Each structure stands twice: as structure tokens, then as C-alpha cells.
Amino acid sequence: MNLYLGIDFGTSGARAIVIDSAGIIQAESQYSFTDSTDDLITVWRQALFSLISEIPSEIRGGICAIAINGTSSTVLLCDRTGNPIDSPILYNDSRGVKLIDKLRQIAPLNHTVISATSSLAKLFWYQENIPLIPPLLRGARGDLSFLHQADWLAFLLHGQLGISDYHNALKLGYDVEKLCYPKWIQNLEIPFQLPNVLTPGTAIAEVTTEIAANLKLRKDCIVCAGTTDSIAAFLASGAKSPGEASTSLGSTLVIKLLSSTRVDDAKYGIYSHRLGDLWLVGGASNTGGAVLKSFFSDAELENLSSQIDAEKASSLDYYPLLKAGDRFPINDPNLPPKLDPRPENPVEFLHGLLESIARIEARGYELLKQLGATPLTCVYTAGGGAKNPTWTKIRERYLQVPILKPTHRQAAYGSAILAMEGINKKI
Numbered sequence: 441m442n443l444y445l446g447i448d449f450g451t452s453g454a455r456a457i458v459i460d461s462a463g464i465i466q467a468e469s470q471y472s473f474t475d476s477t478d479d480l481i482t483v484w485r486q487a488l489f490s491l492i493s494e495i496p497s498e499i500r501g502g503i504c505a506i507a508i509n510g511t512s513s514t515v516l517l518c519d520r521t522g523n524p525i526d527s528p529i530l531y532n533d534s535r536g537v538k539l540i541d542k543l544r545q546i547a548p549l550n551h552t553v554i555s556a557t558s559s560l561a562k563l564f565w566y567q568e569n570i571p572l573i574p575p576l577l578r579g580a581r582g583d584l585s586f587l588h589q590a591d592w593l594a595f596l597l598h599g600q601l602g603i604s605d606y607h608n609a610l611k612l613g614y615d616v617e618k619l620c621y622p623k624w625i626q627n628l629e630i631p632f633q634l635p636n637v638l639t640p641g642t643a644i645a646e647v648t649t650e651i652a653a654n655l656k657l658r659k660d661c662i663v664c665a666g667t668t669d670s671i672a673a674f675l676a677s678g679a680k681s682p683g684e685a686s687t688s689l690g691s692t693l694v695i696k697l698l699s700s701t702r703v704d705d706a707k708y709g710i711y712s713h714r715l716g717d718l719w720l721v722g723g724a725s726n727t728g729g730a731v732l733k734s735f736f737s738d739a740e741l742e743n744l745s746s747q748i749d750a751e752k753a754s755s756l757d758y759y760p761l762l763k764a765g766d767r768f769p770i771n772d773p774n775l776p777p778k779l780d781p782r783p784e785n786p787v788e789f790l791h792g793l794l795e796s797i798a799r800i801e802a803r804g805y806e807l808l809k810q811l812g813a814t815p816l817t818c819v820y821t822a823g824g825g826a827k828n829p830t831w832t833k834i835r836e837r838y839l840q841v842p843i844l845k846p847t848h849r850q851a852a853y854g855s856a857i858l859a860m861e862g863i864n865k866k867i
């Protein structure tokens with residue numbers, strides 16, 4: 441029996457789901473990041489091998505394809521052996537704010553890369569802050585490769601450095617219509633190898649002999665080009681027609697609307713991912729579950745949410761952020777959090793938070809409509825917040841379209857679908 445493994449690397453943890461050719465889940469595993477004090481690279485490597493090892497061996501031996509999604513514009517710099525030479529830069533890290541003027545000078549007006557958190561901003565940060573070793577002294581360091589999180593994790597399994605997908609490469613400036621790096625990037629003097637970019641789901645290579653032996657995977661198990669966490673969640677949702685959308689309520693709030701028309705506008709942090717001959721239009725906000733988690737445990741969220749009357753609007757008007765800076769629908773690295781006044785009653789406070797995040801989500805979809813995307817018809821919800829019925833009712837009050845139960849709310853399921861469709865050439 442051919443089985444397909446999807447692996448989701450999110451913010452708070454990683455998850456793996458194995459499906460069969462009918463899309464039935466055969467095994468799942470998960471790995472939390474929050475308990476570890478190790479560096480990120482150690483945690484990611486440990487998580488990847490642990491997720492796979494925890495799959496029952498009789499299932500693991502039937503896996504014929506693997507696809508991995510990471511968080512978008514989480515990047516790292518590796519030496520020629522694939523060892524990171526510095527810490528990764530996470531998706532919401534806005535150290536690239538100092539490079540905004542440089543990005544404006546070289547990129548087309550309002551291009552997606554013109555953001556403090558774009559992958560290209562982070563590449564320029566590395567270029568300005570990582571001392572380059574003179575070519576004659578490089579030795580094992582050799583040429584440095586710039587990779588996304590999903591690219592590097594897949595490399596650990598297939599051993600071929602420098603391969604990405606056009607979902608992860610969008611924020612590096614890759615042209616997803618012409619399927620090449622644009623001239624304004626090719627003409628840059630970049631001292632790092634940029635990844636070769638494939639269609640998400642495309643077969644890259646079999647797992648290495650060592651990986652097959654150590655993880656007891658089939659020698660002919662193929663690793664496919666991956667995607668990003670919010671697109672994997674969209675693929676899991678079952679959304680198929682233009683106008684259908686997926687909102688990921690994970691640590692962050694990410695919206696993806698399937699649209700016949702492409703919409704990009706860095707002023708709002710809006711960009712379009714390519715999905716076949718359609719577009720996944722949307723953006724990613726720093727608001728979301730991570731802010732809720734800073735105040736409430738999952739159990740408290742469930743208990744307090746059940747005490748909220750979802751039909752009543754909260755008058756509390758917050759912009760919930762953990763620290764200054766948002767990417768969408770306000771693309772401003774200095775945007776201050778707004779979490780006052782804080783009522784004594786935790787139910788009222790949570791109501792204000794859920795309602796305020798719902799307003800931000802609705803503002804995002806309204807902007808997509810104003811900018812010409814296919815009108816919204818329904819929303820599927822992914823991520824930890826999808827299990828909150830009170831929040832769903834509050835959100836429906838603002839969105840004015842049905843919020844439907846997704847086929848699956850885990851991004852890992854979407855990556856498993858990607859592996860299955862990629863290996864069977866439906867991509």
C-alpha cells in the first residue's frame with residue numbers, strides 16, 4: 441500500500457500525518473517546540489526525525505512520498521555541507537526594516553519583497569552582517585546557500601542542497617508567473633547560492649541511503665518540493681472554487697482566498713501565491729493565537745470562550761500583538777500593540793481579543809475585495825483557533841459569509857495531499 445507523509449513545521453510545534461491513496465489518515469505524530477531550550481536548528485532536526493520515528497514501523501515502511509511545509513520567509517544560511525552557519529531568521533522577524541529603502545530601490549513598486557519580514561530583506565541582512573570568508577580560505581564553508589526552513593528540512597532527508605518551491609520562494613522575489621528569478625534579482629551581486637525553485641509537490645529525490653536505514657523508510661521513498669504552512673492548511677481545507685478561502689488561526693492569523701485574479705500590494709502586505717492556474721491571494725498578520733496564548737492556556741481559552749455571548753459585540757477595540765509590528769493588513773514594522781483597557785473580568789477581556797482579531801480578519805478580506813480579488817463566498821478555518829465555536833460565530837458576524845468545517849484543519853494533512861498529488865503528477 442502506498443502511503444503519503446505530510447510534515448507541518450508551524451510556530452509552536454511540528455506535526456506529521458500519513459494518509460493512504462483515499463486520503464484516509466493512517467498515522468499522526470506531533471512535536472512541541474515550547475518545552476525545548478535548544479537552539480532552533482537542533483530543535484528542528486530533532487523534531488523532523490522524531491516525528492518520522494514515531495510513526496508505527498508497519499506504516500512508515502509504506503510511505504512512498506514526503507512533503508514538508510514550513511513557515512513562510514523563515515530562512516537560514518548554510519555552508520556547502522548544509523550546516524547552518526548562523527541562526528535562522530523567523531518569518532515574523534523584522535530586522536530587515538533597515539533594508540526597506542534598498543528594497544524599494546531595486547524592486548518594482550509595491551512588490552511583495554518590500555517588507556521588513558520578506559526573505560529578500562533577510563538575505564540582505566545576512567549579506568550585511570555575516571562576514572564572508574575570502575574564497576581561497578573557504579574550505580568546507582565553500583559557497584553559502586540561502587534556504588527556507590522547508591527547503592533545509594527536506595534537504596536533511598534527500599541530501600540535495602539548494603532546492604525550494606515557488607510558494608516558499610515568493611517572498612525572495614521569485615517570479616511565479618514566468619517561473620524564474622526576475623532580472624532585477626539576477627543582476628544583484630548576491631554572495632550566496634539562491635535555491636533552484638520547483639513547483640510545490642514536484643518529486644526531488646529519494647531519501648538518502650542513510651536516512652532510509654536510520655528511519656526505516658523505503659529506499660524508493662521520494663521527497664517532494666514543499667510549501668508554506670498556510671497554503672498547506674488551504675490544501676487541507678477542501679476549498680476548491682474561486683471565492684472560497686481558508687483562514688489559519690494558528691499562532692498567527694493568515695488568510696488565503698482562491699481568486700481568478702492576482703492581487704499584490706505591499707502597502708497592505710497583500711500578495712498572491714500561485715496555485716495551478718489560480719491565485720491564493722492574502723496576507724499574514726502577527727496577530728493571532730500567540731497573543732491569546734500569552735494570556736490564556738488552551739483549557740482557559742475553551743472554558744472562558746464558552747461563557748461569551750457571541751451574538752453580542754464587544755466594545756473593546758484592540759490590535760492584539762505580542763510586540764510592535766504587523767505585516768497585514770497593516771504592513772508597518774512599528775505598529776504598536778493595543779491591548780488596553782484590560783477589564784478585570786477575563787471573559788470580557790477574551791471577548792475583546794477574539795472580536796478584535798475577527799475585525800482584523802474581516803478587514804483583510806475586505807481589502808482583497810476592494811483590490812479586485814474574486815468575491816468571498818465562504819471561509820474554512822485551520823489551526824488551533826478552528827476548534828473555538830464561539831470565535832467562529834463572532835467571525836461570521838463580521839465576515840457575513842458561512843464559515844465551514846474544513847475537510848481537515850491540520851496543515852500536515854495538506855502537505856500529505858501535496859506529496860500524493862505531486863508523486864502522481866496531478867500537480
Ligand SMILES: Nc1ncnc2c1ncn2[C@@H]1O[C@H](COP(=O)(O)OP(=O)(O)O)[C@@H](O)[C@H]1O
Pocket residue numbers: 449450451452453689690691692728729730731732733738741742745822823824825826827828831
Ligand atoms: N480554543 C481555542 N480558541 C482559540 N485559540 C486556540 C484555542 N486552542 C488553542 N488555540 C491557539 O492555537 C494556537 C496554536 O495553533 P496551531 O495551529 O498549533 O499554531 P502554529 O502551527 O502556528 O503553532 C495557540 O496560539 C493557541 O493559543
Ligand SMILES: O=C(CO)[C@H](O)[C@H](O)COP(=O)(O)O
Pocket residue numbers: 450451510511512513531607668669670671690692693694723724725
Ligand atoms: O505567519 C506565518 C507563520 O504561520 C507565515 O508567514 C505564513 O506561512 C504566511 O505566509 P504565506 O502566506 O507565504 O503562507
